[in-house]
Amino acid sequence: MSLSLKGRFAPTGGFELKVDLELPSSGVTSVIGVSGSGKSTLLRLIAGLNRSPGFQVMMDGRDWSALPAHRRPISMTLQQPALFPHLTVAGNLRAVPDGSRFDEAVSRFGLEDLLERKPAALSGGQQQRAALARAYLKPAALWLLDEPLSALDAMARARLAPMLGELCRTLGKPVIYVTHALSEVVQIADHLVILEAGRVIGAGPPGKVAAELDHPLSPMIDTGAILAVEFDAYDEAHDLSALRIGNQTLRVRGNLSPAPSPLRVQIPARDVALALEPPLGTSILNCLAVTLTSLDPTPDGAVFAELDCGGQALRARITRLSSDSLELVPGMALHALIKSVALDVRGDWAQRPKPATTNY
Amino acid sequence: MAEDVLASLTLTAALAAVTTGALLLLAPPLAWWLARTNRRGASLVEALVALPLVLPPTVLGFYLLLAMAEDAWLGASWRSLTGQPLAFSFSGLVLASIIYSLPFVTQPLTAAFRNTPAELLDAASVMGIAPSTRFLRLMLPLHWRALVAAGVLGFAHTIGEFGIVLMIGGNIPGETRVLSILLFDQVESLDYASAHFTAAILLAASLTALTLTYGTLRRP
Numbered sequence: 001m002s003l004s005l006k007g008r009f010a011p012t013g014g015f016e017l018k019v020d021l022e023l024p025s026s027g028v029t030s031v032i033g034v035s036g037s038g039k040s041t042l043l044r045l046i047a048g049l050n051r052s053p054g055f056q057v058m059m060d061g062r063d064w065s066a067l068p069a070h071r072r073p074i075s076m077t078l079q080q081p082a083l084f085p086h087l088t089v090a091g092n093l094r095a096v097p098d099g100s101r102f103d104e105a106v107s108r109f110g111l112e113d114l115l116e117r118k119p120a121a122l123s124g125g126q127q128q129r130a131a132l133a134r135a136y137l138k139p140a141a142l143w144l145l146d147e148p149l150s151a152l153d154a155m156a157r158a159r160l161a162p163m164l165g166e167l168c169r170t171l172g173k174p175v176i177y178v179t180h181a182l183s184e185v186v187q188i189a190d191h192l193v194i195l196e197a198g199r200v201i202g203a204g205p206p207g208k209v210a211a212e213l214d215h216p217l218s219p220m221i222d223t224g225a226i227l228a229v230e231f232d233a234y235d236e237a238h239d240l241s242a243l244r245i246g247n248q249t250l251r252v253r254g255n256l257s258p259a260p261s262p263l264r265v266q267i268p269a270r271d272v273a274l275a276l277e278p279p280l281g282t283s284i285l286n287c288l289a290v291t292l293t294s295l296d297p298t299p300d301g302a303v304f305a306e307l308d309c310g311g312q313a314l315r316a317r318i319t320r321l322s323s324d325s326l327e328l329v330p331g332m333a334l335h336a337l338i339k340s341v342a343l344d345v346r347g348d349w350a351q352r353p354k355p356a357t358t359n360y
Numbered sequence: 361m362a363e364d365v366l367a368s369l370t371l372t373a374a375l376a377a378v379t380t381g382a383l384l385l386l387a388p389p390l391a392w393w394l395a396r397t398n399r400r401g402a403s404l405v406e407a408l409v410a411l412p413l414v415l416p417p418t419v420l421g422f423y424l425l426l427a428m429a430e431d432a433w434l435g436a437s438w439r440s441l442t443g444q445p446l447a448f449s450f451s452g453l454v455l456a457s458i459i460y461s462l463p464f465v466t467q468p469l470t471a472a473f474r475n476t477p478a479e480l481l482d483a484a485s486v487m488g489i490a491p492s493t494r495f496l497r498l499m500l501p502l503h504w505r506a507l508v509a510a511g512v513l514g515f516a517h518t519i520g521e522f523g524i525v526l527m528i529g530g531n532i533p534g535e536t537r538v539l540s541i542l543l544f545d546q547v548e549s550l551d552y553a554s555a556h557f558t559a560a561i562l563l564a565a566s567l568t569a570l571t572l573t574y575g576t577l578r579r580p
Contacts, residue, residue, distance in 0.1 A: 084480060
């Protein structure tokens with residue numbers, strides 16, 4: 001049971017997408033890449049909006065390649081809400097041929113008061129909600145979301161993100177979520193696919209992908225490390241939450257007690273510094289005992305240090321001078337000083353407009 | 361004289377209405393095809409549709425007259441279908457008007473259809489809507505303004521026909537004598553008072569139609 005994508009798609013203009021992917025047919029698969037990496041093209045190929053004899057789409061053993069887009073059992077939102085401007089919200093929803101769950105879709109996306117409005121009278125977030133409801137109405141075997149948050153401002157994004165997270169968790173259908181921002185999906189993705197220049201450079205469970213990614217080749221995406229942590233305690237006096245990682249502790253700003261556990265945190269490699277001894281007299285709160293596993297020089301003169309933190313991979317990007325003066329060799333016990341911990345707050349428990357980044 | 365004008369006015373209005381009705385059935389699918397196709401033959405089709413814009417109406421009228429003759433293919437098949445001759449008949453005028461006014465209805469529609477945002481077409485596809493339904497149920501209502509404008513232009517242009525009517529319609533009162541022909545007759549017989557009246561009707565009708573068209577297109 002899976003979605004298999006195989007082949008080459010080369011529209012005019014020199015761009016070529018070439019993949020051979022097997023995606024799980026459950027959970028949330030996030031396709032991540034910078035603009036021009038081919039992630040939207042990949043989604044359009046799955047949807048049938050682009051078709052090519054050289055590109056095969058197989059869903060659970062059925063070949064979709066010959067099906068035109070309107071015959072594929074998919075629900076999709078495009079980068080733009082793409083509501084029909086001459087129809088009201090209700091008219092847009094009623095245009096779905098087999099849309100039987102009208103009331104459910106309306107209440108799920110909070111459209112009760114907007115039904116009689118034309119799209120031009122809606123905010124960006126409201127339009128996107130209507131577009132999601134329209135997609136929800138169609139009975140589908142697979143969901144495709146193309147950058148559902150990217151056209152929105154920070155406030156609208158903070159409102160819609162929990163709704164999307166909830167949708168992905170409760171649909172019971174596989175979701176392919178395309179985005180350029182890893183932080184958007186770090187809490188909800190079960191599977192990551194990283195695209196660069198039309199090629200897959202990493203695919204698998206989030207922690208594994210971040211650990212395996214060949215960073216020197218993909219300087220555009222500093223996925224750093226994605227670590228699984230457990231909520232431990234909230235220190236109200238300092239507004240800090242303690243998160244457990246193995247037998248060590250990470251502290252981040254804000255009260256994360258209502259967050260689903262385990263949580264994922266993303267730590268960019270450039271925000272990790274290394275020390276031989278636990279430092280004294282520093283404002284940096286987060287210091288983890290780690291073991292150096294390898295050192296990889298990057299083309300631009302820096303060094304990627306691969307670290308093992310209680311079985312999870314962490315990464316530091318340091319200068320070659322630092323590497324030399326600390327006389328780093330694999331196997332050494334080190335202390336990783338973490339300048340910031342990026343937490344995705346876009347779960348359904350988050351009310352804040354921006355991802356909480358804690359700087360110390 | 362006033363009866364002449366009334367008969368011609370009724371005839372002209374009927375001709376314009378029937379022609380516009382037929383064009384509004386024929387032109388939208390043609391315009392949609394022209395707007396969306398990448399086929400090599402499309403340019404030729406587009407040129408054929410546009411031909412009446414540049415050709416003297418008498419040229420078109422001449423060829424239609426030949427085709428509508430009793431022994432020509434069009435006239436003969438019409439005769440075997442209806443038992444009526446096509447040349448110098450109302451039906452012949454309608455057919456000629458459809459061809460003559462086709463570009464005036466098709467071109468604004470093609471232009472409007474070409475401007476359809478691509479994401480709306482994609483949205484319809486992923487909603488599970490088949491292309492024919494998408495056209496009839498979503499694209500035509502979406503482009504209603506262009507349809508109104510194209511219809512009014514076609515109507516007004518049919519009212520303004522002269523050369524082609526002269527060639528294939530002749531001057532049969534109540535059958536083919538439209539207002540523009542009547543005006544010609546009145547001027548020929550030096551009846552300037554009646555000519556003023558007829559000309560004023562044509563002028564007012566055309567100005568009203570064009571004002572309506574541009575007004576419809578102007579609104580956001």
